[in-house]
Amino acid sequence: SQTIHQWPATLVQPVGSPLSLECTVEGTSNPNLYWYRQAAGRGLQLLFYSVGIGQISSEVPQNLSASRPQDRQFILSSKKLLLSDSGFYLCAWSLGQSGNTIYFGEGSWLTVV
Amino acid sequence: AQSVTQPDIHITVSEGASLELRCNYSYGATPYLFWYVQSPGQGLQLLLKYFSGDTLVQGIKGFEAEFKRSQSSFNLRKPSVHWSDAAEYFCAVGGGNFNKFYFGSGTKLNVKP
Numbered sequence: 001s002q003t004i005h006q007w008p009a010t011l012v013q014p015v016g017s018p019l020s021l022e023c024t025v026e027g028t029s030n031p032n033l034y035w036y037r038q039a040a041g042r043g044l045q046l047l048f049y050s051v052g053i054g055q056i057s058s059e060v061p062q063n064l065s066a067s068r069p070q071d072r073q074f075i076l077s078s079k080k081l082l083l084s085d086s087g088f089y090l091c092a093w094s095l096g097q098s099g100n101t102i103y104f105g106e107g108s109w110l111t112v113v
Numbered sequence: 114a115q116s117v118t119q120p121d122i123h124i125t126v127s128e129g130a131s132l133e134l135r136c137n138y139s140y141g142a143t144p145y146l147f148w149y150v151q152s153p154g155q156g157l158q159l160l161l162k163y164f165s166g167d168t169l170v171q172g173i174k175g176f177e178a179e180f181k182r183s184q185s186s187f188n189l190r191k192p193s194v195h196w197s198d199a200a201e202y203f204c205a206v207g208g209g210n211f212n213k214f215y216f217g218s219g220t221k222l223n224v225k226p
Contacts, residue, residue, distance in 0.1 A: 032212050043119075043218035044157075044203065051212055059213075090156060094214070101147065102207070102214045104156035 002027035006091045006105030013112055019064075019078040021108050023091030026072065031093040033074040034102065035066055038088040050074060086112045115140050117206050119217035126194050127225045134189040134220050136204030146187040147205040147214070148178055157203060163187065174198070199224045 006023045013019060025031050035047040046059045048066035056066050063082050067075045074091060091105040118137045126132055138144055145164050149157040161172025168180040178189045187204060201221045207214040 034214070036216075044216040046213060046215070049212055057212075088154075092214075101159060101162055102205070103159070104149075106156045107154070109154070 002093070002103070004091060004093055004103060004105040006108055008108060009106065010109045011111070013081050013110065015083060015112055016080045019076070019081050019085070019110070021076040021089055021091075021110075023074045023076075023105055024072055025074075025093045028072070028093070028095065030071060031095060033068060033072075034092040034094075035064075035074065035076045036090040036092060036104075038090060038107075040087075044090065048076070081110075081112045083112050086110055115206060115213075115215045117204050117215050117217035119202075119204055119220050121220045122218070123221045123223065125223040125225060128196050129193050132189075132191045132194045132198070132222070134202050134204075134222070136187045136189065136217060137185050138187065138204070138206045139185065140206050144187075145207045146178075146180060147207070148172065148176070148187075148189050149203045149205065149216075150174075151201045151203065151219075153200075160189070160202075194222075194224055196224045196226065198222060 003026045033050045036044045037047050038044050050056050050068045053068050064078050089108045092102050094100045094102040116139045120135055147162045148160040150160050151157045160176050161170050163170045163180045171177050176191050180187050201219045203219050204217040205214050
């Protein structure tokens with residue numbers, strides 16, 4: 001069966017510091033991968049999605065970037081964090097063909113201080 | 114543009130009472146519709162999904178949802194709520210050879226004893 005792992009679970013970072021959140025999926029090949037952010041009371045905002053290695057689409061302009069160095073690895077990064085980057089970040093995956101479901105990791109809490 | 118609206122931010126029901134959470138969507142193609150549940154600090158768990166066929170779909174934990182195309186709605190229901198159902202619920206839409214999933218802002222459910 002497929003599983004998704006996301007780490008670290010909790011992170012406290014000072015303003016201006018870099019960020020790296022990692023996500024890996026096991027048990028499937030060539031998944032679509034996603035990064036969502038959940039700010040308090042604002043639901044889920046799609047940040048990035050990827051349909052293959054090196055293929056990244058950004059949904060909103062922001063201080064973050066994403067990379068997919070391997071088929072089942074998705075990384076969310078920032079060179080310099082802002083206070084507004086605080087939130088709950090969720091990695092997710094789905095299969096590419098029509099009619100599939102999106103599945104989520106356990107999330108990473110980021111607090112920028 | 115694709116969007117999902119959950120008009121109720123918070124709902125409180127008594128244990129044993131019935132529940133209906135509302136969801137309206139806007140989507141330019143045949144929608145694939147989902148309901149997820151999120152406990153505090155955790156990822157999202159799939160409750161149920163609608164792709165085609167019978168417009169009343171059954172999910173886990175005794176939940177069901179009805180797709181009404183004419184109303185662009187996909188409301189979630191449960192005949193008798195348990196205290197353990199207290200959580201946040203998200204409606205989502207995707208479709209076709211989709212790579213993106215769009216989520217509503219969520220409804221927080223409180224259950225009174």
